[in-house]
Amino acid sequence: MGRPGEDIRRPGRWWRRKSTPAKVEAYTRWSFHFMVLVEFVTAGGQLLGLLAREEHPGPGPTAVLMLLVAGHCVLGGVLASRALDWQRGRRAKPVRLLWALGAVTAAVAATAVSLVDHGRAGQDADGALLMAFVIVLAFGAGTTTLGLRDRRGTLACAAGFAAGSGAAAFASGMAAPGALIIAGVVLLSTGFVTSTHLLSLWLLNVVHELDEARETRTRLAVAEERLRFGRDLHDVMGRNLAVIALKSELAVQLAQRERPEAVTQMVEVQRLAHETQREVREVVRGYREADLNSELAGAKGVLTAAGIDCAVTGPAVGLPPQVQSALGWVVREAATNVLRHGDARQCAVEVRALEGRAVLTVDNDGVPDGADGPGRGSGLVGLRERLAEIGGTLRAGPTGDGRFLLTAEVPSSAPAGAGAGAGPRAGAVASRAAEPPVPTGLGAQTTAPVSADSGNEVTP
Template sequence: MSAMTGWWSRRSVAGKVELYTRWTFHCMPPVELVALGGVPLSSAGRGGMGTGAAIGTALWVLVHSALCWVVASRALDHTSGIRPRPVRLAAVLAAATALADLTVAGLWAAGILPDGSVNASILVATSIFTAGTLALCLDRVRHMAYAVAGTALAAALPLAAFGHGVPESLITLAAVLVAGGGYAAACGFSSWLLGVVQELERSRDLKARLAVAEERLRFGRDLHDVMGRNLSVIALKSELAVQLARRGRPEGIDQMVEVQRIAQESQREVREVVRGYREADLRVELEGARGVLDAAGIDCSVDAPALDLPAAVQSALGWVVRETTTNVLRHGDARRCAIALRRTPDAVVLTVENDGAVVPAGAAVPGRTGSGLAGLRERITAVGGTLEAGFTDPQSFRATARVPLTGPEGTGTPHEKETVA
C-alpha cells in the first residue's frame, strides 16, 4: 500500500494542491472530446448532416479540446512561476473559437450543417470551455468577466448576423454567460488557490533562510563587539611602542607586553563566542521548538522533566532538538510533534517524533534516511551516545538520541552541570 500511495504522501501540501489542480484541468479536454466528439457523428448516422460535415465538426472539437489542454497547462505553469503568461496561445484559442462560431453559424444558414441542435451544442459547449480556459490565463476578476462576456458575444452575434433569430441568439448568449461564467469562476478560484498555497510554501522556505541569515548576523555582531575594541587598543599601543622604541626608551617593552596580553585576551573571548555559537542549550532549544512549531500550526507536546545533566550532554541533545525541529518545519506536512526526554539508570534518552513525514525519493523501505543527520550523529558520538532516525511508517518519522551518563563524557563536575526544566 505504501508503494502505491508514496507518490502522493511524499509530496508537500503545495505539491499535492498543484498535482490535484493540474490533473483536474487536464481531464477537462477529454471530457469535452467524449461529450461532443460523437455528437456530429451520431447526427450523420441519423441522416441529420452529411458525413463530410460531421467529420469536419468532430475534428474541430478534437482541435479545440487539444488547444484548451495546451493553454490550461501553460497557464498553470505561469501560476506556478515556471513559464510566462501564455498570451499568444490564449489569443489563438479565443480567435479560433470566434472563427469556428462564425463558420458554424454560416454553414448552418447555408444548409450545409442542417442539424440545429448539434450546431447549438457545439457553439455553446466550446464557448464554455474556452471561457474557463481563458480565465486560467488571467489574474483579475474583472478581466475574467470580460473574457466570459466576449466569448458569449462571439457565440451569439453570428447567429443573429446570419438570421437564425433573436430568441436563439439570446438563449445562446444566456447559456454561455451562465455556464461559462460558472466554469470560469471555478477555474479562476482554482488558479488563485494554487498561487496562494505555493506562495505560503515559498514563505516557509524564506523564513528558514532568514533564520539562518539572522544567526549569521548575530555571530558577526558578537565578533565585532569582542574584537573591535581590542584591535583598536592593540593598534594604538603598537604604534606607541614603535615610537618609544625609535626614541630608545624602555617603556616600549611594557607596551608590547600589554599588546601581547590584550591579544591573548582577545583569543580567549573569540573562543567563548565560537563556543556559545556551536553549543546549544537544551532548555532554550526545547522552549524554542515548542514556540516555533506552535506558531507554524503544529501541535507540539514537550515532556521534559527537570534533569541534572552535564553541559556536554545538554549541548549535544540541544542540537538534536534544533535540527529535528528544522526538519519538521521544512519537510513534510506535520500536524503533530512530540518531544520526550527521560532518564534511565545509566543514560538519558531524547525522542522527537512527528507525523506527516515525506519519504525521500528512492527510499525502498521505512527507516532509510539521507545524509542530513550525519552531523547530529557525530555530535552524539562525541559524548559516547547513539542516534537512531527513520520512518516508523510511511507517514511518521522518529529520531531517538541515547547518551550514557557514565564514563568520561557522561560525568561532570558540579560546576559543569545545569538543570533542564
Template sequence: MRKPGSWWGRKSTPAKVETYTRWSFHFFAVIEVASIGLPLLGAMTPWLAAPLLALVTVHAVVCAVTASRALDWTRGRREQPVHMLWTLGTVTAAVAVAAIGVSERGPGGEDVETAAGGVFGVVLIFGAGVIAMGVRERRRVYGVVAGFAAGAGVVAFPLGLPAPATLVTMLAVLLGGGFLAFTSAFSVWLLNAVYELDEARETRARLAVAEERLRFGRDLHDVVGRNLAVIALKSELAVQLAHRGRDEAVDQMTEVQRIAHDTQREVREVVRGYRDADLGVELSGAQGVLTAAGIECEVTGEAAGLPAEVQSALGWVVREATTNVLRHGDAQRCTVAVRRSEDGVVLTVENDGAAGPSGPGGSGLAGLRERLAAVDGTLEAGTVREGVFRLVAQVPKVTEVAS
C-alpha cells in the same frame, strides 16, 4: 517496490495543488466530450453526428493543452502561449459555427436542435473560460468573456436563430464563460499563493540561520574589536617608550600579551557558546516555531539534569530536525519526546509529510552524528511508514547533574 500512490506522497504541498489544478482543467475536456459530444450519437444520424463529435473532441483537447500551457506561463516556466490562445479561439469559432449551422440549416427535429444548440453554447463557454487563463489583466478577461458572448449573437442571429433565443444564448455564454473565467483566475491565484507561502517558509528558515550568524558576528566584533583597539594603543605607547629608552615599555608589552591571551579566551567562549545548544531552549523554540508555521507540535519530557555536553548534542539534533521539518515535506504534525532510562537518554523527533523515501535532513545527518559521537551517542533516521519520518538520537550512560 514503491506502493501505489507513493508518487503523490513525495510531492510537496505546492506540487500537489498544481497537479490537482492541472488535472482539474484536463478533466474539463472529459466533461465537455461526455456532456455535449456523446449525446450527439443518439440525437442525429451517424454521418452527421460523427464529424460534429470529432470537432467537439478536438476542441476539448485544444482546451486541455491551452490550459496546461497557460498554467505554465502563470508560473513563469514558459512564454505566454499566444499561438495556442489564437488556435483555441479559431477552433471554438469553427465548432460553434458548425453547431449552429446544423441546428438551423441541418435536418429538422427537436433532438437535433437541442444537441447542436448545446454544442454551440458549451464550446463558447469553455473557450472563453480557458482563454481567460492566458491573459493577465482583468479588463482583458472581461473583454474575452464579453467578446464570446457578443460573438454568439453575431453568429447565431444571421443563421436564423430567433432574436429572443439569441439573447438568451448570449446571456448564457456571458454568465457561463464569466463563471469559468472566474474559476480559472481563482485557481491560478490560489496556486501562486501556495507557492508564495512555501517560499516564505523557506525564507524564514534561511533568515533564522542568517540572524544566528549575525549574532555570532556581532559577538566576535565586540570581543575582538574592543581588545584589538586596546592592543594597538598600548603597542604604540610601548614603541614610544622604547624609543625613549624607558623601562615602562616592557610593562606595556606585558599588558599587550595579557590582553591577547584574554582575547583568545573570550573568542573561545564565544565560539563554544555558539556551538553549544541548550536542550530546554531548543525544545521550547521548536514548539513555538513549528506552531507558528501551522504544524501541530507536541513536546514531552524535560532536559533538566542532563550534562551540558549531552544537552548541547541533543539540542543540535532538535535544531536541525526543526529546520528540516520547515524546509522539506508537508508536515501537519510533529512530536518531540525526551525519554530517560537507566540505559541513558533517547530523543525522538517524528513528523508526517515526509518529502521522499529518505525523509528530510539527509545532508545534516553526518554533522549530527559527529556531535553525538563526542558523547558516545548514536543517531538513526528514516521513514518508518508511508509519509512518516523518524529521527532517534540516543546517548547511553548519562550521569544526572545535581540541581
C-alpha cells in the same frame, strides 16, 4: 527487483516527494485537464444522444461536429497546460494555440448553428445542438482567459463570446428573444468557467508567494544571526585590539628610549591577547550552543507550519546544560532531516529521563527513497561525534514499516568539561582556555590599562 509492495507505494511516494507549491501546481494542472474532460463528456454526450433520436441532422454532419468538439477539447487541454507554464514564467505566451483554439471554437459554433433548423427536425434535436453550442463556447472562453493576464481583457473575452453567440443565433434565423437567452446562458456559463480557472491561478500564485516569503524569512533570519554574531565579535575585538595597538605603540616608544616600562607594557599586551582569546571563545561557544526547550518549541513550530502533525512529549528540564545542548542539536538536525529528506505527515518527539541517562526519540513516517540502512549523512555523523564527547550514542534508520526512528541516549550526568555545544575539538579548546597565561620571560606583573594620555607623557 524491488521489495514487495514497493511498486504499489511508488505513486504515493511520487506525490509525497513534491513540495507544497509543486503539489498545488500539479493539482491545478490536472483540474484544467478534468475541465476539458467534462467539456468532452457533456458536449459529446449531447451529440451522441442526438444520433440516438429518430430526427437528427444526419450522421455525417453530426460526426463532423463531434470531431470538431474532440479537436476543441484536445486543443483546450494543451493550451491550459502551456498557459499555466506561461503564467509561472517558464514558457513564452502560447499565441498560436490561442488563435487555433479560437478558430476551432468558431468552427464548432458555426457548424452547430447551421444544423439548427428551428423545430423542423424536432425540438429535442435543436436543444441538443444548442446545448453543445453553449458548452463549447463556455469552455472555449474559459480556457482562452488562461492566456490573458489583464482583468479587462478577461471580461472583454467573456462578453465577446456571449455577444458572438447571440449574434450567431440571431443570424441563423432564431428570434431576438431566443438569441438574447442564448447570449445570457453563454455569458453565465462562460463566467462560471472563467472564474473557476482564474481562482485556481490565483490560489497557485498565492501558494508560490507564501513559499517564497518563507524562504525569504529564513534567509533574513540567517542574515540577522550573522549580524548579531558580527556585532558581538566587534564589541569584543574592537575595544581590546584598540588597547593592544595603543600599548604596543607605547612599548615601541619606550623600548626605543631603553625605558624598563616597555617590558611592563608588553606583559599587559600579552594579558589582553589572552583575555581576547577567552572572550572570543565564549562568544563562539554561546553562538554554537543549543537550548533544548527552544529547539523543541522551534521544531514543533517549523514542522507544524510545513503541514506535519508534530507532537512533543516528555520533560526537558532538570538536565545538565551540556546534555541539553547536545540533545538540542539532535532535535535541530532531526527536524531538518524530516523537512529535507522525506515527506512526513506525522512526527513524534519524546524526551525521557531514565535512570542515569536521558533518551530522545524522533519518529516520523517520511522514509526517503532508498533508505535501506541506518542513517549515515554528514549531519548524523557530526551528531555522533558530538554525543560521543559526553558518552552518548545515536541510532538512526528506518524501522521497516515506512517509518524512520532516531534515538539519542546521553548520560544525565555528563562530565562538566565536555563541550557538547562547541564541536569535536571543544573539550581541548576549553581546557586550554582554563589554563592561566604563562609569562614568556617578561615577568608576571600586570598593570592597569593605560590611556592615550600616558602615551603622551613619554613623548619628548
